[in-house]
Amino acid sequence: MKLKFAALAVAVITPGLAAQAQTRITGAGSTFAAPIYAKWGEAAASAIGVTLNYQAIGSGAGINQINNRTVDFGASDMPVAADQLRAHDLLQFPTVIGGVDIIVNLPGVQSNQLRLDGETLASIYLGTITKWNDPKLAALNPGVKLPNVAIAPVYRADGSGTTFVFTDYLSMISPTWKDKVGAATSVKWAAGAGARGSDGVAGTVRNIRGGIGYVESAYAEQNHLTTAMLRNKTGQFVAPTQDAFAAAAAAADWSKVQNFAIDLNNQAGEKSWPIESATFVLVPTDAKDANQTAAVLKFFDWGFASGDPIARQLLYIPLPEAVKTAVRAAWKAQVKTAAR
Amino acid sequence: MLGRRRKRRNIVMEALCIAATIIGLLLLASILTTLLWLGVGGLSATVFTSVTKPPGSHGGLLNAIIGTLVQTAIGTVIGTPIGMMVGTYLAEYGGSSFISSAIRYVSDVLLSAPSILIGLFIYQLIVQPMGGFSGLAGSLALAVIVIPIVVRTTEDMLRLIPVSLREAAAALGAPKWKVIVLVCYRAARDGIMTGVLLAVARIAGETAPLLFTSLGNLNWSISLTRPMASLPVTIYQYSGSAFADWVQLAWTGALLITAGVLATNIIARLLLRGSR
Amino acid sequence: MQQAAALGTLRRRLPTNVGDAVFAAAVRASGAFVLILLGAIIMSLFIGGLPAFRRFGVGFITSTDWDPVKQIFGAAVSIYGTLITSVLALVLAVPLAFGIAFYLTELAPTWLRRPVGTAVELLAAIPSIIYGMWGFFVIVPVMGQIIEPWVIDAIGDIPVIGNLFQGPPFGTGIATAAIILAIMVIPFIAATMRDVFDTVPPVYKESAYGLGCTTWEVMRSIVLPYTRVSVIGSIMLGLGRALGETMAVTFVIGNTDRISTSLFGPSNTIASIVALEFPESPAGSLKLSSLLALGFILFVISFIVLAISRLLLRPRLGA
Numbered sequence: 001m002k003l004k005f006a007a008l009a010v011a012v013i014t015p016g017l018a019a020q021a022q023t024r025i026t027g028a029g030s031t032f033a034a035p036i037y038a039k040w041g042e043a044a045a046s047a048i049g050v051t052l053n054y055q056a057i058g059s060g061a062g063i064n065q066i067n068n069r070t071v072d073f074g075a076s077d078m079p080v081a082a083d084q085l086r087a088h089d090l091l092q093f094p095t096v097i098g099g100v101d102i103i104v105n106l107p108g109v110q111s112n113q114l115r116l117d118g119e120t121l122a123s124i125y126l127g128t129i130t131k132w133n134d135p136k137l138a139a140l141n142p143g144v145k146l147p148n149v150a151i152a153p154v155y156r157a158d159g160s161g162t163t164f165v166f167t168d169y170l171s172m173i174s175p176t177w178k179d180k181v182g183a184a185t186s187v188k189w190a191a192g193a194g195a196r197g198s199d200g201v202a203g204t205v206r207n208i209r210g211g212i213g214y215v216e217s218a219y220a221e222q223n224h225l226t227t228a229m230l231r232n233k234t235g236q237f238v239a240p241t242q243d244a245f246a247a248a249a250a251a252a253d254w255s256k257v258q259n260f261a262i263d264l265n266n267q268a269g270e271k272s273w274p275i276e277s278a279t280f281v282l283v284p285t286d287a288k289d290a291n292q293t294a295a296v297l298k299f300f301d302w303g304f305a306s307g308d309p310i311a312r313q314l315l316y317i318p319l320p321e322a323v324k325t326a327v328r329a330a331w332k333a334q335v336k337t338a339a340r
Numbered sequence: 341m342l343g344r345r346r347k348r349r350n351i352v353m354e355a356l357c358i359a360a361t362i363i364g365l366l367l368l369a370s371i372l373t374t375l376l377w378l379g380v381g382g383l384s385a386t387v388f389t390s391v392t393k394p395p396g397s398h399g400g401l402l403n404a405i406i407g408t409l410v411q412t413a414i415g416t417v418i419g420t421p422i423g424m425m426v427g428t429y430l431a432e433y434g435g436s437s438f439i440s441s442a443i444r445y446v447s448d449v450l451l452s453a454p455s456i457l458i459g460l461f462i463y464q465l466i467v468q469p470m471g472g473f474s475g476l477a478g479s480l481a482l483a484v485i486v487i488p489i490v491v492r493t494t495e496d497m498l499r500l501i502p503v504s505l506r507e508a509a510a511a512l513g514a515p516k517w518k519v520i521v522l523v524c525y526r527a528a529r530d531g532i533m534t535g536v537l538l539a540v541a542r543i544a545g546e547t548a549p550l551l552f553t554s555l556g557n558l559n560w561s562i563s564l565t566r567p568m569a570s571l572p573v574t575i576y577q578y579s580g581s582a583f584a585d586w587v588q589l590a591w592t593g594a595l596l597i598t599a600g601v602l603a604t605n606i607i608a609r610l611l612l613r614g615s616r
Numbered sequence: 617m618q619q620a621a622a623l624g625t626l627r628r629r630l631p632t633n634v635g636d637a638v639f640a641a642a643v644r645a646s647g648a649f650v651l652i653l654l655g656a657i658i659m660s661l662f663i664g665g666l667p668a669f670r671r672f673g674v675g676f677i678t679s680t681d682w683d684p685v686k687q688i689f690g691a692a693v694s695i696y697g698t699l700i701t702s703v704l705a706l707v708l709a710v711p712l713a714f715g716i717a718f719y720l721t722e723l724a725p726t727w728l729r730r731p732v733g734t735a736v737e738l739l740a741a742i743p744s745i746i747y748g749m750w751g752f753f754v755i756v757p758v759m760g761q762i763i764e765p766w767v768i769d770a771i772g773d774i775p776v777i778g779n780l781f782q783g784p785p786f787g788t789g790i791a792t793a794a795i796i797l798a799i800m801v802i803p804f805i806a807a808t809m810r811d812v813f814d815t816v817p818p819v820y821k822e823s824a825y826g827l828g829c830t831t832w833e834v835m836r837s838i839v840l841p842y843t844r845v846s847v848i849g850s851i852m853l854g855l856g857r858a859l860g861e862t863m864a865v866t867f868v869i870g871n872t873d874r875i876s877t878s879l880f881g882p883s884n885t886i887a888s889i890v891a892l893e894f895p896e897s898p899a900g901s902l903k904l905s906s907l908l909a910l911g912f913i914l915f916v917i918s919f920i921v922l923a924i925s926r927l928l929l930r931p932r933l934g935a
């Protein structure tokens with residue numbers, strides 16, 4: 001009995017002891033990236049002894065928190081402007097890439113059968129195209145019988161990075177969209193209804209005949225939602241596959257942008273998927289809490305080196321190797337921290 | 341002799357009222373059935389032994405459950421004494437003066453105030469100056485909700501105590517405060533307990549005030565100065581997420597919180613009935 | 617206030633007791649604390665919302681613009697949504713609540729009254745997030761696939777009224793939010809109505825029965841007129857609850873920044889927009905200030921509704 005008790009006591013205390021040997025880092029921000037950071041955090045705890053406490057409170061709030069230095073790193077789906085980075089002594093770098101799928105609910109239309117392009121998508125969400133058998137849509141889809149059903153556009157009711165990626169793409173394609181609505185995590189939508197969370201968007205689209213919505217590609221995959229093809233910049237219709245996402249990432253010219261603030265939307269390339277984005281992390285460049293920043297960089301270095309399989313499992317796209325190298329160089333150059 | 345038309349009208353109205361009651365009961369049944377149907381599937385030991393984990397990692401709800409228990413407990417411990425004091429003032433000291441009418445009115449306003457506004461208030465008062473979200477802020481938001489519930493119950497229960505009991509105690513030479521604390525509180529104990537339990541049931545299920553105060557925490561944390569998970573907020577975050585196992589946990593969590601809240605409610609009512 | 621008078625005279629005759637002084641001071645301080653607490657809540661919301669009020673002026677209340685990109689915010693859509701969902705919810709809830717209260721006070725056999733009464737009160741105890749999840753899972757598909765398409769087909773083409781029932785049947789929107797709010801509010805109104813009906817002196821009802829009135833006639837001609845004012849008070853109480861409801865509405869309102877004339881269209885309520893937009897509002901931003909200003913407006917509306925309800929309920933329930 002005493003032995004059992006002792007064993008139990010040891011079993012209870014040991015995890016606590018093991019935890020004490022860990023470095024704790026805190027991060028906050030993007031909900032888009034939360035699953036991958038959480039999964040990396042879980043693996044990194046045992047691999048390199050860094051425990052991550054990540055709060056998925058939204059990009060805006062994450063930027064707030066790192067500006068106030070109440071967390072060790074901030075996570076944002078939108079790249080932060082260069083002057084803001086300078087003002088708050090932050091270094092910005094990308095971590096993974098995620099795609100956004102278009103999901104539809106049309107009787108008789110299978111997954112990756114429907115074809116859309118940026119202009120029609122913008123018109124649908126602006127409310128100028130209201131029926132599925134509109135001539136513009138029919139022109140894109142010869143051979144598919146589009147029914148005389150009202151289009152029901154669905155968007156994210158809560159502020160989200162996915163909305164930013166989607167509206168940024170529409171702003172690139174359609175000047176009307178850029179003028180009337182713009183791109184942000186939360187916008188003034190011109191048509192349609194909102195739903196809470198990706199689950200809400202998918203559920204609402206599933207509910208209504210003629211529904212169309214946008215969700216993270218991981219979500220569409222896992223739930224076997226009916227997705228649509230999009231015409232990319234080169235003029236090809238592509239389906240939202242991992243290859244298409246990777247093609248867009250590879251086609252991007254990362255050297256032309258400052259602070260890695262790449263916009264991966266509407267990339268050239270035959271196979272590229274047009275709606276995707278990198279997600280960014282912000283770390284302090286001043287040496288106030290150098291050890292914590294060093295731990296953060298150690299964590300993401302591990303993520304770059306060993307975290308790719310996990311990323312692919314969650315249907316994110318790892319950064320191209322060249323970009324990883326550039327990021328590591330930026331760490332060395334800009335972050336005032338000795339340890340690595 | 342009852343005319344046929346009047347009789348018919350009576351029967352129609354009675355039938356409609358019975359129908360309304362049946363609709364109400366069916367709605368309750370529907371909610372409970374949905375929770376059971378969707379939530380039971382996720383019930384397992386892991387839910388209670390594991391903290392929330394990334395999707396696909398077989399996580400549980402332990403930190404959320406503990407977080408709710410901690411914040412509910414602290415909120416109740418802070419709110420109940422204040423509520424009891426105010427209720428005592430209204431019943432024993434204030435009477436029908438203008439000030440006590442005002443306090444009674446203010447207490448009712450707090451009782452009916454949208455709880456999200458209380459969350460905003462605590463955000464401005466505590467979270468912004470503190471520079472971060474915390475379990476303490478969450479507990480304080482819940483305490484503000486507890487106060488008016490306990491005020492009302494305490495006042496009602498104290499008023500029910502017969503004058504003869506007080507006079508007997510006073511006749512024995514007890515000062516007023518002893519009469520209240522040693523005699524009246526004891527006599528009203530069951531009723532006040534009922535009020536406290538109802539308050540506990542109410543705040544355990546509150547989501548909105550915690551959204552901007554304790555925020556939620558994906559890791560294990562019982563520190564009051566850091567964000568703390570809670571069951572309703574975790575349910576809220578999981579239910580909109582993109583991952584099937586998280587959505588399942590959301591329904592299981594919903595089942596757990598509803599079972600807890602309803603059980604507390606029923607116990608409170610049994611207690612009240614026992615005391616009367 | 618017999619006991620206060622009795623104790624008062626006693627106290628004047630006895631020597632001052634330190635314990636009494638301390639206790640009385642503590643109790644009075646708590647009372648003051650509650651007053652200060654409410655004042656602080658109102659002030660903090662007002663001060664937090666001041667930048668928005670200053671920037672947009674009175675136009676904040678009438679503007680339907682909610683544009684985070686252009687940084688223009690207006691409260692009209694949220695206020696509209698709050699009012700219309702709550703009023704609609706009452707229209708649906710009051711008849712049902714009345715039916716339940718009538719059943720519980722007059723029609724139910726005595727052994728059934730307590731269980732049914734408890735069941736109705738349990739409906740009130742269910743956390744609102746559960747209503748939101750259940751509503752999205754059960755009510756929204758029913759609305760979107762059965763009720764809305766049928767109504768749009770049947771009534772949508774009739775001029776004037778048809779405008780209320782237009783648009784794609786999302787399943788979410790004003791009507792659905794109103795239905796879920798109604799379900800949440802029914803137990804409150806029913807419980808208060810039942811308490812109020814119970815205060816009617818039995819002699820009135822018995823005299824009416826003695827004259828040969830049916831149960832319904834007693835209810836309509838005796839109980840309702842006697843309790844009319846309090847019944848309205850209990851309805852206002854339900855309205856107050858519906859106005860501030862957050863979680864249930866957030867799941868089903870379909871966040872939008874346009875005023876929709878169709879009841880099947882999406883909208884916003886003040887509570888839902890605060891819950892949905894708060895996370896993406898940077899501290900100190902105009903957006904956060906606008907949300908706090910909205911909170912202040914909601915508080916004012918709830919305050920007024922509650923004041924009216926208390927005024928009406930006080931004579932009967934001695935509140």
